[in-house]
Amino acid sequence: MDNSIVGVWSQPVANVVERGAVRKFADAIGDPNPLYRDEEYARGTRFGRLIAPPTFCRTFDFGIIEGLDIAQEGLIHGEQSFHFERPIYVGEELWCSECLTDTYTRSGGSGKMTFLILEQKGETKDGELVFTSRANVIRKEGPDA
Amino acid sequence: MNHSLSVGMEVPPLHKGPVTHTDLVKYSGASGDFNPIHTVESFAIEAGLGGVIAHGMLTMAYVGQMLTDFAGVDADLVDFRVRFRAMVRPGDTVVCRGVVSGIKEDDSGSLVTLQVDAETQRQETVVKGTATLRYR
Numbered sequence: 001m002d003n004s005i006v007g008v009w010s011q012p013v014a015n016v017v018e019r020g021a022v023r024k025f026a027d028a029i030g031d032p033n034p035l036y037r038d039e040e041y042a043r044g045t046r047f048g049r050l051i052a053p054p055t056f057c058r059t060f061d062f063g064i065i066e067g068l069d070i071a072q073e074g075l076i077h078g079e080q081s082f083h084f085e086r087p088i089y090v091g092e093e094l095w096c097s098e099c100l101t102d103t104y105t106r107s108g109g110s111g112k113m114t115f116l117i118l119e120q121k122g123e124t125k126d127g128e129l130v131f132t133s134r135a136n137v138i139r140k141e142g143p144d145a
Numbered sequence: 146m147n148h149s150l151s152v153g154m155e156v157p158p159l160h161k162g163p164v165t166h167t168d169l170v171k172y173s174g175a176s177g178d179f180n181p182i183h184t185v186e187s188f189a190i191e192a193g194l195g196g197v198i199a200h201g202m203l204t205m206a207y208v209g210q211m212l213t214d215f216a217g218v219d220a221d222l223v224d225f226r227v228r229f230r231a232m233v234r235p236g237d238t239v240v241c242r243g244v245v246s247g248i249k250e251d252d253s254g255s256l257v258t259l260q261v262d263a264e265t266q267r268q269e270t271v272v273k274g275t276a277t278l279r280y281r
Contacts, residue, residue: 058176
């Protein structure tokens with residue numbers, strides 16, 4: 001891997017938190033929480049409107065890190081973390097970007113493995129940070145690599 | 146401060162599943178993660194997985210549901226991290242559990258930290274992690 005891309009953030013991409021997408025996501029994870037789908041109920045809570053399930057923000061488009069070529073196949077998701085400044089509101093627009101913050105290779109019994117630490121963030125148009133997240137992914141290179 | 150919480154208190158466990166192939170197709174569509182190891186049996190076998198496996202993020206979402214159910218409308222989830230330790234497969238049931246491990250007061254309320262995990266019917270821990278809820 002070309003290490004010069006470490007630390008370079010993708011160009012932020014605007015993501016609208018769509019009501020239908022949130023409901024579909026909540027359905028897919030089997031979560032009946034009315035905060036994700038019942039507008040009237042949500043309006044009566046301190047949130048004042050529909051929100052998204054926390055892990056929904058993993059589905060955003062974070063843009064492209066130039067030069068980072070990670071074929072999805074053969075990737076193992078090792079760890080995942082989220083930090084929220086506040087809930088994600090249905091209907092809002094978040095500008096999301098991603099950065100490869102570290103990468104290293106280890107050799108083990110099952111061959112060479114490359115570790116990739118990817119961090120993401122989502123901000124409002126005015127630059128209010130809403131969430132950050134981090135994914136540790138592992139690529140098995142196999143004994144021949 | 147939520148006076149009903151104390152260190153060592155258990156979060157009501159959340160039982161999910163059995164996970165079906167349809168669940169994995171639905172999650173692929175809803176999340177945009179179309180890696181065929183989650184949906185195409187022959188591909189997953191070819192990849193040496195012995196069959197399709199659930200998205201790690203689906204299991205994390207189950208644990209998230211347990212946390213947001215527990216938080217209700219009184220608290221916000223502020224931190225949530227897990228390590229993926231084993232695979233969930235169609236047919237598996239998953240139980241999500243949590244226990245309060247710390248309570249810290251500050252100016253804007255209280256921060257409640259929890260140890261969380263999810264286990265299959267094989268008593269295999271599939272994810273393990275921590276979470277923090279803020280009560281205002």
